[in-house]
Amino acid sequence: MSILDQRKLIESIHPFELLSSATLDTLMTKIDIAYYPKDTLLLSKNLPSIAFYIIIKGSVSEFIEDELHNIFGAGDSFDANALIYGSCEGRFVVDEDLICYEIKKDDFLDLMQDKRVQSYFLQNFVTRHQHLKDYDAQSSLTPFLMSKVSDIYLHNACIVAPNETIYNALTKMKELQASAILVEQEGTYLIVTDTDVRNKVLLGRKSVDDLIETIASNRVISIEIHDFLFNALLLMTHNAIKRVVVMKNGEIKGVLEQLDLLSYFANHSYLVAVQIDRAKTIEDLKNIQSDLRNLLVSLHTKGVKTRYITKLVSTLNIKIYKKVFDMCVDTSLQEKCSLIVMGSEGREEQSVKTDQDNALIIQNGVDIALFEEPMMKLNHSLLELGFPPCSGGVMVSNPFWRKNVDAYKAVIDSWMNSFDESSLQQLSIFLDAKCVCGDCTLLEELTEYLHASFHARADVLAHMAKAVLNFDTPLSMFSSFVLEKNHSNKLDLKKGGIFALVHGVRVLALENEIKETNTISRIKKLNNKGMIDKNFATELIESFDTLSSLRLKAMLGAKDLEESNYINPKKLPKIQMDLLKDSFKIINKFKKFMIFHFHLNMVS
Numbered sequence: 001m002s003i004l005d006q007r008k009l010i011e012s013i014h015p016f017e018l019l020s021s022a023t024l025d026t027l028m029t030k031i032d033i034a035y036y037p038k039d040t041l042l043l044s045k046n047l048p049s050i051a052f053y054i055i056i057k058g059s060v061s062e063f064i065e066d067e068l069h070n071i072f073g074a075g076d077s078f079d080a081n082a083l084i085y086g087s088c089e090g091r092f093v094v095d096e097d098l099i100c101y102e103i104k105k106d107d108f109l110d111l112m113q114d115k116r117v118q119s120y121f122l123q124n125f126v127t128r129h130q131h132l133k134d135y136d137a138q139s140s141l142t143p144f145l146m147s148k149v150s151d152i153y154l155h156n157a158c159i160v161a162p163n164e165t166i167y168n169a170l171t172k173m174k175e176l177q178a179s180a181i182l183v184e185q186e187g188t189y190l191i192v193t194d195t196d197v198r199n200k201v202l203l204g205r206k207s208v209d210d211l212i213e214t215i216a217s218n219r220v221i222s223i224e225i226h227d228f229l230f231n232a233l234l235l236m237t238h239n240a241i242k243r244v245v246v247m248k249n250g251e252i253k254g255v256l257e258q259l260d261l262l263s264y265f266a267n268h269s270y271l272v273a274v275q276i277d278r279a280k281t282i283e284d285l286k287n288i289q290s291d292l293r294n295l296l297v298s299l300h301t302k303g304v305k306t307r308y309i310t311k312l313v314s315t316l317n318i319k320i321y322k323k324v325f326d327m328c329v330d331t332s333l334q335e336k337c338s339l340i341v342m343g344s345e346g347r348e349e350q351s352v353k354t355d356q357d358n359a360l361i362i363q364n365g366v367d368i369a370l371f372e373e374p375m376m377k378l379n380h381s382l383l384e385l386g387f388p389p390c391s392g393g394v395m396v397s398n399p400f401w402r403k404n405v406d407a408y409k410a411v412i413d414s415w416m417n418s419f420d421e422s423s424l425q426q427l428s429i430f431l432d433a434k435c436v437c438g439d440c441t442l443l444e445e446l447t448e449y450l451h452a453s454f455h456a457r458a459d460v461l462a463h464m465a466k467a468v469l470n471f472d473t474p475l476s477m478f479s480s481f482v483l484e485k486n487h488s489n490k491l492d493l494k495k496g497g498i499f500a501l502v503h504g505v506r507v508l509a510l511e512n513e514i515k516e517t518n519t520i521s522r523i524k525k526l527n528n529k530g531m532i533d534k535n536f537a538t539e540l541i542e543s544f545d546t547l548s549s550l551r552l553k554a555m556l557g558a559k560d561l562e563e564s565n566y567i568n569p570k571k572l573p574k575i576q577m578d579l580l581k582d583s584f585k586i587i588n589k590f591k592k593f594m595i596f597h598f599h600l601n602m603v604s
Contacts, residue, residue: 006028006031006101007024007028009054009056009075009101010024010027010028010031010054010101011024012075012574013054013075013077014120014575015116015117015120015121016111016117018114018116018117019111019114019117023111023114027103027107027111030103030104030107031101031102031103032051032101032102032104033056033099033100033101033102034051034098034099034100034101034102035097035098035099036058036094036097036098036100037094037097037098038094038095038096038097039093039094040093040094040098041091041092041093042060042092042093042094043079043082043088043091043092044088044090044091044092045087045088045089045091047088048082048086048088049079049082049083049088049105050102050104050105051083051102051103051104051105051108052077052078052079052080052083052102052103052105052108053077053078053079053100053101053102054076054077054100054101054102054103055072055073055074055075055076055077055098055099055100056074056099056100056101057074057097057098057099058073058074058094058095058096058097058098058099058100059071059072059073059094059095059096059098060072060078060092060093060094060095060098061092061093061094061095062078062079062090062091062092063090063091063093064089064090065090069090071095071480073480075574078092079092080108080121081121083105083108083109084109084112084121147228147229148225148226148227148228148229149223149224149225149226149227149228149229149232149246149256150225150226151229152229152256152260152261153260154246154253154254154255154256155177155178155179155243155254155255155256155257155260156176156177156178156254156255157176157178157182157245157252157253157254157255158172158173158176158178158180158181158182159182159183159184159189159252160172160181160182160183160184160212161183161184162183162184162185162211162212162213162216163211163213164183164211164212165208165209165210165211165212166197166201166206166207166208166209166210166211166212166214166215167208167209168212169181169183169192169212170197170208178255179193179194179243179255179257180192180193180194180243180255181212181216182220182245182252183212183213183216185213185216188219189219189220189245189252190213190216190217190218190219190220191216191218191219191220191245192212192215192216193242193243196215196216196217197215200214200215201215220244220245221235221239221241221244221245222244222245222246222247222252223235223244223245223246223247223256224246224247224248225246225247225248225253226248229261230304230308230312232244232256232261233261233312234311234312234315236258236261237273237312237315237316237319238315240273240274240277241258242257242258242259243255243256243257243258244256272288272291272292272295272316273315273316273319275287275288275291276288276316276319276320276323277319277323279323281327282324282327282381282384282385285320285323285324285385286384286385288320289385289386292313292316293352295312295313296309296313296351296352296556297556299312300552300553300556305545305549306351306545306548306549306552307349307520307545307548309351309552310344310348310349310350310351310548311348313350313351314345314348314349314350317345317350318341318436320385321339321341321358321382321436321437322436322437324378324381324382324385325339325378325436325437325438326437327381328374328375328377328378328381329371329374329378330374333366333370333371333374334437334438335438335439336362336363336366336438336439337360337361337362337363337366337371337438337439337442338360338361338435338437338438338439338440338441338442338443339358339359339360339378339396339435339436339437339438340358340359340360340361340433340434340435340436340443341357341358341433341434341436342357342358342359342394342429342430342432342433342434343355343357343394343429343432344357344432345357345358345434346432346433346434346517347432347434347502347517347518347519348434348517348518349502349518349519349548351552351555352552352555352556352564353386353387353388354388354561354564355388355389355390355391355392355394356379356382356383356387356388356389356390356394356395357390357394357395357429357432358382358394358395358396358401358436359394359395359396359401359402359430359433360375360396360401360402360403361403361404361405361408361442361443361446362402362403362404362405362442363404363405363439363442364404364405364406365404366404368402368403368404371402372399372402375396375397375402376397378396379395379396379397388561392425394426394429405442405445405446408446409446409449411426412427412430412446412449412450412453413453415427415460416453416454416457416460419459419460419463424460424463424464424467427464428464428467428503428506428507430450431450431506431509431510431517432506432517433446433447433517434517447515451510451513451515454510454511455513458511458598461507461510461511461598462598462599462600462603463603464507464510465504465507465594465597465598465600465603466598466600466603467503468499468500468503468504468507468590468591468594469500469591469594469595469600470495470499471492471495471496471499471500472496473496473497473500473584473587473588473591474491474492474496474497474584475581475584475585475588481569481570481580481581483568483569484566487563487566488566488568489568489570490566490567490568491566491567491568491569492565492566493547493550493551493554493565493566493567494551494565495565496584496587497543497547497583497584497587498544498547498548498551500587500590500591501519501540501543501544501547501587501590502519502544504590504591504594505519505522505523505526505540506519506522507594507598508522508526508531508597509522509525509526512525512526512529512531514526514529519544520541520544523537523540523541523544524537524541532593536589536593539586539589540586540590542583542586543582543583543586543587546579546580546582546583547580547583550567550572550576550580551564551565551567553567554566554567
């Protein structure tokens with residue numbers, strides 16, 4: 001291997017590419033190439049480390065208390081901890097004849113004087129995992145993720161008393177060059193926009209000498225100045241508004257305008273939301289689908305975290321559901337029912353459209369037959385819009401998922417007293433329910449009833465929890481990936497990791513009467529309740545983020561829905577392979593936690 005090739009290999013290993021050119025030049029003169037035959041003991045508790053090893057060819061096994069912990073192959077490196085801390089908990093044994101680079105101990109410790117190298121090697125799992133993800137995405141990251149409301153221009157806030165005249169309020173608005181008038185009223189604020197002035201003063205022939213409070217109708221929607229701009233975007237998209245009021249410790253600091261936000265982000269999410277609001281027919285909504293996918297691809301390409309993408313996509317999908325609901329259900333029936341979504345949509349974790357999971361809750365005393373035709377129409381419309389049918393029939397077109405409140409309570413009772421796999425699966429689906437439109441108190445009533453029914457039912461919870469063991473994590477005891485030959489030597493991200501984490505967290509949430517449906521929100525609540533410690537919670541969140549991001553990438557490149565969960569890890573960049581391995585290790589750790597917590601070894 002030439003000197004140039006050696007340098008390229010060293011630079012390909014993070015964090016050495018962060019070193020200055022001069023430091024790298026010096027390092028290259030100090031690196032040795034070594035050979036060790038199979039079964040050589042490189043370091044252990046009794047054999048101090050003499051170098052930092054970078055594998056060119058061969059493999060090395062790491063044992064901790066005689067249990068195989070890891071296998072290092074070509075391109076891998078080890079063991080910084082042994083050099084930094086002067087001790088090693090395990091044994092590193094050559095498994096296959098080894099050719100490697102060696103950076104001697106003193107030279108490696110000299111490199112540790114570089115703060116960036118030092119910070120990387122001194123990190124725990126969570127910090128290192130995040131460091132790798134940040135590095136992997138740094139070439140495409142935009143201010144989108146990190147920017148806060150305080151980073152953007154805010155317009156002056158025109159604040160007036162409720163007894164101010166319309167004329168005086170408009171005069172003050174002009175002086176401040178404000179875009180809206182905020183009317184202070186008993187500690188809260190109402191807003192007057194250009195639309196209010198046009199519709200109520202000009203077209204409504206109201207006198208400008210009348211009080212400003214007479215044309216103020218809507219309460220302001222606000223956001224804290226230290227919150228993320230992305231959350232401001234979500235607020236505007238969800239509420240179909242053009243501005244939010246910015247607060248700091250209860251005091252108004254200014255107004256954030258939609259146009260400024262959109263120009264800052266340079267994406268079209270708000271335009272998609274406007275198109276949805278203006279749609280009159282299913283055909284209009286069909287025309288929006290390509291814009292939705294383009295938005296998804298754009299955000300993913302820019303390095304936006306998958307959790308933020310799915311929240312935005314979920315917000316837009318809910319707007320579509322509402323629009324279809326309005327088109328299909330007569331206004332006289334809309335407040336007599338609650339349309340709910342479940343599965344990934346209910347958890348706000350859907351990106352590319354997956355199977356429909358929806359249901360209808362109907363008020364007691366209302367004729368259920370009235371909703372059959374509208375729900376058939378709604379289901380057909382969603383199919384036209386690209387929402388695939390649920391293979392399990394979890395859709396409003398299925399009478400089982402179209403009941404009144406009392407009938408659903410009876411079903412919950414049956415779930416509570418059944419260990420049947422089908423019943424437990426239906427319960428799991430319902431636990432992710434989120435109200436889309438209609439009377440949302442109907443779902444709230446059922447959620448309260450469900451949690452009250454399952455209080456202290458450890459037997460049912462254990463049978464539910466056992467499903468986390470349904471699929472093996474595709475990571476062998478040698479820390480290599482287990483691939484499926486019938487899927488072109490790929491692995492299934494959903495079955496291999498995402499399902500176990502999502503479902504396990506869902507069961508823990510039910511046990512602890514946590515009503516949030518989003519997986520990350522549930523993990524945070526479990527941490528707050530002391531069910532899992534902060535470090536473990538952060539590990540789970542980081543692993544979930546990594547698996548979800550890789551799955552989204554697979555979905556965007558898949559030709560059909562069946563293949564959308566599969567990836568070939570060998571085609572991933574080295575950093576992403578390491579992130580995937582780390583994530584699967586945390587999934588295995590979580591499975592062990594679930595086995596211990598619910599005594600799953602005793603559940604038949």
